[in-house]
Amino acid sequence: MSFRDKVIYQVYPKSFYDSDGDGIGDIRGVIEKIPYIASLGVDMVWFNPFYVSPQNDNGYDVADYYRVNPDMGTMADVEELIARLKEHGIEVMLDMVLNHVSTDHEWFQRALAGEKEYQDFFYLREGKADGSYPTNWESKFGGPAWENFGDTDLFYLHLYDRTQADLNWHNPRVRQELYKVVNFWLDKGVRGLRFDVLNVIGKAEFLEDAAPGVVDKSLYTDTPRVHTWIQEMHRETFGRCDYKVTVGEMSSTTIENSIGYTNPENNELDMVFSFHHLKVDYLDGQKWTKTDFDFPLLKHLLNDWAMGMQAGKGWNALFWNNHDQPRAINRFGDPVNFHAESATMLATVMHLQRGTPYIYQGEEIGMVDPSYENMSDYVDVEALNAYKELLAEGVNEANAFEIVASKARDNSRTPMQWSNAANAGFTSGDPWLRPTDFEQINVAAEEKNGKILPYYKQLIALRKAHPVIARGSYAPYELDHESVYAYVREHDGARLLVINNFYGEPTEFPLDEEFLHGRVVISNYPDPVLEENLQLQPYQSLAILI
Ligand code: GLC
Numbered sequence: 001m002s003f004r005d006k007v008i009y010q011v012y013p014k015s016f017y018d019s020d021g022d023g024i025g026d027i028r029g030v031i032e033k034i035p036y037i038a039s040l041g042v043d044m045v046w047f048n049p050f051y052v053s054p055q056n057d058n059g060y061d062v063a064d065y066y067r068v069n070p071d072m073g074t075m076a077d078v079e080e081l082i083a084r085l086k087e088h089g090i091e092v093m094l095d096m097v098l099n100h101v102s103t104d105h106e107w108f109q110r111a112l113a114g115e116k117e118y119q120d121f122f123y124l125r126e127g128k129a130d131g132s133y134p135t136n137w138e139s140k141f142g143g144p145a146w147e148n149f150g151d152t153d154l155f156y157l158h159l160y161d162r163t164q165a166d167l168n169w170h171n172p173r174v175r176q177e178l179y180k181v182v183n184f185w186l187d188k189g190v191r192g193l194r195f196d197v198l199n200v201i202g203k204a205e206f207l208e209d210a211a212p213g214v215v216d217k218s219l220y221t222d223t224p225r226v227h228t229w230i231q232e233m234h235r236e237t238f239g240r241c242d243y244k245v246t247v248g249e250m251s252s253t254t255i256e257n258s259i260g261y262t263n264p265e266n267n268e269l270d271m272v273f274s275f276h277h278l279k280v281d282y283l284d285g286q287k288w289t290k291t292d293f294d295f296p297l298l299k300h301l302l303n304d305w306a307m308g309m310q311a312g313k314g315w316n317a318l319f320w321n322n323h324d325q326p327r328a329i330n331r332f333g334d335p336v337n338f339h340a341e342s343a344t345m346l347a348t349v350m351h352l353q354r355g356t357p358y359i360y361q362g363e364e365i366g367m368v369d370p371s372y373e374n375m376s377d378y379v380d381v382e383a384l385n386a387y388k389e390l391l392a393e394g395v396n397e398a399n400a401f402e403i404v405a406s407k408a409r410d411n412s413r414t415p416m417q418w419s420n421a422a423n424a425g426f427t428s429g430d431p432w433l434r435p436t437d438f439e440q441i442n443v444a445a446e447e448k449n450g451k452i453l454p455y456y457k458q459l460i461a462l463r464k465a466h467p468v469i470a471r472g473s474y475a476p477y478e479l480d481h482e483s484v485y486a487y488v489r490e491h492d493g494a495r496l497l498v499i500n501n502f503y504g505e506p507t508e509f510p511l512d513e514e515f516l517h518g519r520v521v522i523s524n525y526p527d528p529v530l531e532e533n534l535q536l537q538p539y540q541s542l543a544i545l546i
Contacts, residue, residue, distance in 0.1 A: 003245040003270040005470045006043040010360045012323045015415045018427035027073030038088040041460040046093040056163045061102035065181040082189045093192020098178045100164040112150045123157035142385035169201045182237040198248040202226035222257040230268040249273045259312030271315040277301045288386045299485045306474045316355035326411035330369045340451035341539035344524040348541035351459040352498045354474040364456040365446045369411040370436040383408035419444040468494040497544045501536040509534040518544035
């Protein structure tokens with residue numbers, strides 16, 4: 001089996017299951033829930049970071065790559081987790097946060113204490129003659145990308161929070177230290193690696209201003225150096241494992257670069273996460289806005305990436321949800337009127353595409369954005385900054401709240417909803433983030449008589465049963481239909497037509513003759529009738545195999 005045949009499940013440990021009642025999910029909690037994970041039929045579990053961290057960015061501010069944050073568990077727990085999952089044929093994928101470290105990390109602390117050797121681990125620069133920052137770059141979490149370096153005249157670069165200092169990959173010692181981290185976890189039996197924001201590691205040594213008023217990501221994104229360094233990392237770390245899965249999280253990347261990252265001839269990565277399809281509900285490209293999604297744009301992006309990556313022998317990671325995105329069902333579906341239908345339609349679109357599908361915890365039971373009514377429920381640094389900035393721009397409180405409620409990363413980070421018991425059965429204590437809507441939406445209810453969970457299991461099983469899903473080519477079908485996204489996969493004489501109605505109204509869809517006598521291998525409505533003018537129900541999906 002290669003990475004193409006797999007289905008990967010994402011666990012956000014802080015919100016999966018709390019075994020000790022402190023309100024925070026932990027590794028032992030995940031161990032208790034292994035039977036549930038195994039029941040899905042997935043091959044690998046990606047865990048968000050559980051390393052020692054002050055948690056300013058929920059673990060993406062790593063203070064020690066070699067130890068487990070005490071409130072999440074111990075190294076022995078992680079070793080047991082890896083071993084117990086393997087007993088079920090499930091491998092572990094860990095998050096490698098190698099672009100930056102927490103300012104609590106020993107390297108930064110030693111740099112601050114004046115050790116030159118460690119100062120060269122970071123981007124330290126002098127301000128401009130007028131006292132302003134070294135460049136006009138902005139942090140992705142708002143505000144300038146520079147912060148005073150202790151009480152010196154220098155500033156350090158942070159593309160994310162000011163407690164996440166960017167590492168200077170130009171320094172060969174930094175690269176060696178980071179490869180040691182990767183090898184340490186490979187030696188523990190980890191076989192999946194998810195590289196956080198990997199395409200911004202290649203900043204120039206000489207940092208330049210962006211044009212005034214412009215956020216010019218090209219100054220630090222997808223530079224040729226990124227490819228060189230990934231190739232080096234491949235040689236020095238995971239290249240030695242026969243069996244492994246690697247995925248790079250690529251912020252604002254291009255198809256051309258993503259082909260470079262994933263064409264097997266280049267010895268870089270197996271696949272990439274790209275995000276263009278999740279920006280189709282951004283007004284004028286701005287995240288902190290609220291507007292309906294642009295369906296034609298979404299469809300064309302999905303199609304362009306499928307076609308483009310295929311042409312360049314690249315490979316996509318397929319996903320709607322993760323810990324940084326509001327729930328897709330709230331953005332592209334209708335959780336009120338067509339909860340199960342729209343959840344399963346979205347799942348079908350991704351799982352039968354060309355690429356490797358990822359399921360984010362809770363997606364498989366149709367979890368939705370929490371129905372918070374007050375800013376005091378939100379905790380994420382990005383959401384809190386955005387709210388302040390919106391108010392500063394003159395947006396009124398009600399509108400600012402509505403925007404944050406639709407875009408906050410907390411939306412997907414609420415605790416996994418296990419049952420309708422207190423706190424969704426996630427904790428016996430006070431949850432770090434409050435779950436809502438769990439009386440209707442929870443694992444126990446889905447296991448009993450739900451429609452979403454069994455559908456996900458069916459999709460996962462289909463990938464194993466029909467090679468056309470993991471191996472087939474991709475071509476669009478009736479791309480200009482106003483409410484349907486359809487495509488054909490083809491492999492070894494088998495053809496699979498996948499049809500998805502993205503709207504809450506019925507519609508007609510033309511079916512080519514060859515599919516009229518095909519076999520429906522999955523559908524989210526019972527017994528679809530195959531006819532020339534196919535009648536599609538609201539949010540209906542079906543796949544026909546010939
Ligand atoms: C990635 C992570 C996100 C984190 C950021 C900085 O985008 O997914 O959660 O905040 O990198 O590490």
